[in-house]
Amino acid sequence: MELSNFCSIFCLQFETMEKQRRIFIQKAGLIAAASAFTPQILLSTNRSQKKKLGVALVGLGYYSTDLLAPALQLTNNCELRGIVTGSPEKIPVWKEKYGIADKNVYNYKNFDTIANNPDIDVVYVVLPPSMHAEYTIRAAKAGKHVWCEKPMAPTVADCEAMIKACKDNKVKLAIGYRCQHDPNIQAYMKVGKERPFGKVRMVTSAAGYFDGRTNHWKQNKKLGGGVMGDMGVYALQGARLATGEEPISVMAQASTTRPEIYHEVEETMMFQLEFPSGARASCQTSFGINMNHLQVNYEKGWLKMEPHSSYNGNNGSMSDGTIIKFSIPNQQAKQMDEDALAIMEKTDLIVPGEEGLRDIRVVEAIYKSAAQNCVVKL
Amino acid sequence: MELSNFCSIFCLQFETMEKQRRIFIQKAGLIAAASAFTPQILLSTNRSQKKKLGVALVGLGYYSTDLLAPALQLTNNCELRGIVTGSPEKIPVWKEKYGIADKNVYNYKNFDTIANNPDIDVVYVVLPPSMHAEYTIRAAKAGKHVWCEKPMAPTVADCEAMIKACKDNKVKLAIGYRCQHDPNIQAYMKVGKERPFGKVRMVTSAAGYFDGRTNHWKQNKKLGGGVMGDMGVYALQGARLATGEEPISVMAQASTTRPEIYHEVEETMMFQLEFPSGARASCQTSFGINMNHLQVNYEKGWLKMEPHSSYNGNNGSMSDGTIIKFSIPNQQAKQMDEDALAIMEKTDLIVPGEEGLRDIRVVEAIYKSAAQNCVVKL
Structure with missing residues (x-):
């Protein structure tokens, strides 16, 4: 897709979002929701290429291949620059498709040398859950920010070790809960917090x-x-x-x-x-x-969503007539752009x-x- | 309401039902559902007044007062003829409102003498659940058919004793599950039985x-x-x-x-x-x-109802586009008419x-x- 085409589509989508946002706020009276629904992604559209964060995907299974890599092409604040894989046959395919440099390709043995690679700012751990703790901790020790797919890890002890490793190494840790970046989900979160229905x-x-x-x-x-x-x-x-x-x-x-x-x-x-x-x-x-x-x-009403946690199309309604139906171009792109921006601007992550x-x-x-x-x- | 007006409304409602029935059957492919949705109530519209069953309500609380007594005025196969109450102040009000004869008014002490009253065919037990077994058994022993409100009784032993008493005394026992007489509920029961979605x-x-x-x-x-x-x-x-x-x-x-x-x-x-x-x-x-x-x-679809057990307005939809939305004039009237008809024609009760x-x-x-x-x- 040409960049100009993408921008047109994105702007159109944003216009739609903005209209929907106003309807939602007006109907539910949730004024405080306004700032949360301003897509942070837009704040960075003028950011120079140099300021994009370089992302390395660890584990090239279905979610990396079919969802994250294509979504990274739609981001403004990050760029797919590296891969970490135990399947050598995948390397030429990914290199060709995404123009990944030889020096940014790792296997699980030499992964720790990523510490010396200034191209990579963020390591996104997309491995089976039992491997999340190990690779999050190794990435943190290599000085890289970590995005980790859900579930975070099989045990509380693992999660605590992951949080500690990132803190000790002064890197950020975000969990790949795409839904919490989705304004449809944020809508029912707001209702839970502001309680217009008791x-x-x-x-x-x-x-x-x-x-x-x-x-x-x-x-x-x-x-x-x-x-x-x-x-x-x-x-x-x-x-x-x-x-x-x-x-x-x-x-x-x-x-x-x-x-x-x-x-x-x-x-x-x-x-x-x-x-x-x-x-x-x-x-x-x-x-x-x-x-x-x-x-x-x-106490005084209801809210329904169906679907409520899909990749797209999440939508719902409330007993006061409010319709929850925000369109977003790509859930994973929004998630990664917002996480990248939080890292760059040193603000709080949506899902730490x-x-x-x-x-x-x-x-x-x-x-x-x-x-x-x-x-x-x- | 004038009888002629009621008939017009009912016929109109039936026309609507008939259309809806066809849509439902067509869309869901549930041919066998057809006979179940033919309102049995209509079969008895030409029944003579003499063949109506006389009903005595036992317990004159909210449900009898606000729901059953008004609904009985809309039935074709039964007639409110008696009351059984422990609140003497209610007697003149009910006598005046529903033209109940003195000889058809009972209290909880003389209730068993109802055995000698040919006006009463059915005793409808609308008491707190702990009293259901006692009054069902006493009514059965008096040779009256019994309609008993839900929940049937607090224990399985009570329920078994109630069933046995009615069997022993050769009277019918129906439970007041109005919903199972509602074609909206019958629609999802059919789907459960015929499994068009696996x-x-x-x-x-x-x-x-x-x-x-x-x-x-x-x-x-x-x-x-x-x-x-x-x-x-x-x-x-x-x-x-x-x-x-x-x-x-x-x-x-x-x-x-x-x-x-x-x-x-x-x-x-x-x-x-x-x-x-x-x-x-x-x-x-x-x-x-x-x-x-x-x-x-x-396995291959879904069905939703909301509400699914209200006095009126139960409705829903299915994943194949079928809408479940039957209008019925009065749920309790339909229940009592169908139960009365089953007793008169010696057919199976919908809810025994x-x-x-x-x-x-x-x-x-x-x-x-x-x-x-x-x-x-x-």
Whole structure:
């Protein structure tokens, strides 16, 4: 796509967003939402090429190949400059497609020498979850900022070690929660915080899809598989973000309808959450069921989203007639541009490591509840 | 309302229903649904006055006063002829309003003499749930057919005794599940049975409202209060009727945000159900939360209803574009007319006592799960 074409499309999209933003604010009376919905991406459109952050993708699986690399071509604040892979056959393909220099290609053994490469500012860890801690810590020690895909890591201990390593090495750590960069999701987060309909009383939240694969890391316990970390964090975030609170107890059940595939990890997890305000949530996640919906019942109204955590098209409505339907050109591009800008301007990240840790703390309790068949306090 | 006016409105409504019925059948391909949606009420419009069943309402609280007595005025197959009450001050009001003869007025002491009253064919038990078994059994022994409000009774043992008493005395027992007479609910029951979208995989179902009362039987354990029986059976039925299956395990949590009111019984119950096919359900019910929605995710599609168990306006949609939106003049009138017709024509009741028992069997397990904080097998 020509840059001029892209700019035209983007400006058109932004005009639409701006109109939608006004409708949303007007109808919901959420004035404070205004600043949050101004796409930070625009602030950097005049930034010089030199000031773009160089990004290296670690792990060239589906998400890097089909989502992140194409999205990086749409960013203003960052540039795909490096790859780290254990599959040599992928190197020429990526070099040709994205013009990656030889010196910016790494394998898992020589990865630490990235410390000496001024082209790379950010290492984006897109590996199976069990490898997130190791590569985040190695990247931090190499002095690179880290973006890490969700789930942040299999354990709270891993997450804490990742946060500490980044802090010790004075680099930033962002978790790849694209949804929190999506104004549709930000809309229901605002309602949870500003409470135009009173307190949140009940949230139901579901996120799942039918995964037909049989030998992926998602089915492998050692690699950090299981639906709870992969899709479950969306259902969990639906409840956490809609309430604006952290759960104080969980009760969970794990199950599978395909034990020949899901014998190491769960295919489906259902969990009920209790929040300090008295709000409750009922969440479902599955590798066997296509579902993606959120409903919030407040004291004096409701909010619905379907889908609520997709790559695009998230939308919803509220009991006062407000429609939530923001279009964004590319969710991952927005996420990476905003994360890059926060790093460059030394402002707060939208999703720092601490936010990933909050989820994993609950995920650990959910696994404990499912294993012990009891309520687990947090 | 003049009878002629009512007939016009009814015919108009029926025309609309008939059109909607065709749309539904056409779109969902559910040919077999046709006969179920032919309103049986119409079959009896030419029935002579003499063949109407005489109904006595036992208990003259809100539901009798505001819903059933007015609905009885709209029926073709039954007639409000008697009342049974412990509140003498209500008698003149009801006599005047509904022309009830002195000889058809009973109190709880002389109730059994109703056996000698040929005006009364059916006794409709509209008392607090703890009294359902006693009055159902007394009515059966008096040789009267029984309609009993939901929840059928607090325990499985009560339900079984009620069914036995009616069988022994050769009278019919119907449970007042108005929803199962509603073509909107019958629509999703059909989908569960005929499975145009494949197997049911996940149901989420919620039924609740904010009850501001502080001293009602609903808050009194001895009288059979608690939200699980009152509103919870709607959430439970959402799952049972949408799957067409009976649960094989439950996991439940009871809670309250108003312990000063809900200290004997729960304000909120959340429960997860497992079905033989592998389908799962997540249900919520509350006296503190306005909510009334159902979502079913099948192998290849979805169905949504909101509301799904209201007195009127139940409606929904399916992933193939089918809209579920049948208008019926009065839900309770349809229920009573259909139940009366089944008795007169000696056909199967839509909701016999056995169906009420099926719910109470699960309700008992839900209370056990909530008390013991564990999964209970059924």
